[in-house]
Amino acid sequence: MNQMTISFKTKTGMTNIRHNNRDLSEEEFKSNEHRHINRALSHENITIIKRDIREVYHDEFDDALNTYNSKQRRKDRKIEDYYKHVKKSKTLDLQREFVVSVGNKSDWEKMDFNKKREVGEALASYVRDFNERHDHLVIYNAVVHLDEDGAPHAHFNVVPIADGYKNGLSKQPSFSKALLQEGFKEKGRGQLKQFRDHEIDRIQYFMKNVNIERKLGQTNDIKDMREYKETMRQIELQKQQEEKELQHLKNEVANMSEELDKAKLEDETINAMLRLKMISETEVDKSQFEIKERGLFNNRERVVIVPEDEFDRIAMKANYSPLSNLLNDFKESILQIGFIKKLHSTILSLKNVIKEMKAEFQKEKAQLEKENRNAWSNYFKAKEEADTYKRFKSEFERYLSEEEKNEISDKIYERQEAEIEGGLWQDFDLDR
Template identity: 35%
Template sequence: MLFSISFNQSHQSSLSHNNRENIHGNPGIDPSRLEENIYFVQKDIRSVYKDVFQEAVDKYNEKQKRNDRKIKDYYDKIHKDEKTHEQRELVVAIGEGKDDPKYREAKKEALKQYAEAFQERNPNLVVYNMVLHDDEANPHLHINYVPNFESSRGLTRRVGMDRALQQQGVKGKGTELIANWRQLETAYIESLAKEQIPEFERANVGSHKYMKVRQYKEYAEMKSTVENQIYEKEMQLEVFDHHMKYAEEKVNELQMVKIHVADKYKELEAVEQQVKSESEKLQLIGQRYIELEKRVKQQQEELDSVTNQVPNEPVKIPFLRKEVITEVQDKMFGKAEITKKQTRNYVLSPEQYRKVTQQVNAAVTIKKDYERLKKTDFVKENESLKVHAEGWMEENRTLKQEKNQLQKEVGVLN
């Protein structure tokens, strides 16, 4: 007896329908047979994404230096991507509702066996929801899965149907790839059906008519030619989309670089202004330092000159003799009385007087300079300026290094 095998996949799905959360508006459902349904897998798709992709996402994010390139939520990223579908649904059925009811249990058993073998046969199609409906006219299977593959660059685990199948060993590209996968799976389903229905003979659906396998070959060849033409166009579109996406990424990168260059220019201008300001301060300090050096040197020379005139040991002033005065005392009778008396004064020669005067004047000068230095303290001011100057010079060197580094960064960005 002829039976068709229906094997249709789509990126659209309704889990509320599949899981019978809402049966209103579905006249084809027989409420009395709801308990005949078999629920194999019921998982939240986000948890499946976390199990499959999170390790790869974490490793990818660790390598990213810019936060805007990190992936916060891979499911949200794929869900918002118009070119990539976050999941697919496969609907599998054997025969039709008008088939003899005596084959119903056999068809259901074959579908059950296929459901249990699906994940092992397709390791890159991770199932998150799978249910066998036996409450409608014909038993059929709904399989919701996330196709994923391993990548050597960037994110090491990604969503993608074609690469997922290719890494499972399915040959071909595009529609040819899907056709080859369909042929492999339906051949396996056919073998399961034959175990349950010995008289099973597969028919292929074409233009809503049943054809035997031999009749189907001609149709398949024509269909393959058209599919190859479609595939070529799809590949051209895919290449164009890839180029467009690459161009958009480059535009975004250039925009970020432009902003970064502008920020670096602002930093460079600020550092240049600071270097200029500090250089002016350093120049003023240098001038003041030179002036003080001259004044200190001049004062030191004057002090040395005067100091040389002052003896290093206690002074013993030489003198010619002690001063003697003659006193004449008149008498009423006889000669006047003449007496000589020494005073406390000393008599100096002109040379002795000059030397004493020179030493005294030098001592007075030293005292005045000492009093003046106590008030102005050029030496301390000079030392303080030296310390400040060294500090300013070090800061100036640091600022110049920063300026050179910023100029290099701006040069690279340009």
């Protein structure tokens, strides 16, 4: 029988359903985040449950919501969309994702794909079993991934459901209370550990059916937690600086846009004046003129009858002199400076700078994200080893000499320090 580790992890709030379901665009598949996916094997993935989370919210909470709203006398206290209401809440749990994996990359480098497929089917059976056992943890999306290097693993997302509330809706999404109503009565992290231990026992049952026996994982130390924290701090500072520079560039582009609008208006003014000049300089066509005499005796006079459009042209020509001076002044102050040409050149240069900065930012971001993932991985491995030391101490303490006890206590203290250092983050890894 093969021996492999069993990992059971969860994170609060965070999930990526589109990644889990491989519902990605071509551009997204090519990104660093998804390059580890072997798309030629994606058809081997096992989709277990695929529902819209909003549908689950309607099914589970609509009755309680309608009852609650019917008791509200003030319109502003009624809740129209409970999913959106929970999404904005800081106390309720919108959903929770679990990731279960069997073995590690080195284990599966020795195995053929048929074995991986067999374990994937066993994981799918476990997820279906989970859904049948837990009335207060309703799965809305579940899939087993077999298209990545390394261990086969299942992602499944649940909506936690607890009832019996006296304030607000009688039924609300709360993970801790849902576990309590499932029978896990420990408090704090003890409740989560109790739940995890129970689930790992169930996973072992399904793995034994495919000749895999659980073994404890081996981990590595984080050499310097302070170094990790400093790296995270530098990442945040870098992010803030780049956001500040990007905002500065956006402001410059906005200012340039205003200048372009102004230049466009001035350009249109120049064109109108140039058309006026052209009309005024056009020779008058006298062939269409008609001369007639009018009046009696000594008051007779000769008059010229001119077509209306020609009359307008003559009038414009007569009044052009002051406009001509204005046009010359305008050309001198605007056109000869080359303002518009200079403005276009500046904007083009600015666009190139933004493009280069964006490319550099994406490159640095990818590197920092990689360092971040490695640091998190090391942190959780160190925490796992600390838990192992605690367990060994409890099991074997009565058989050890005083000197051996002191030596183990020193090691446990070192791991506790690492755990306290890492306690600043809300997300946690339940791998053991």
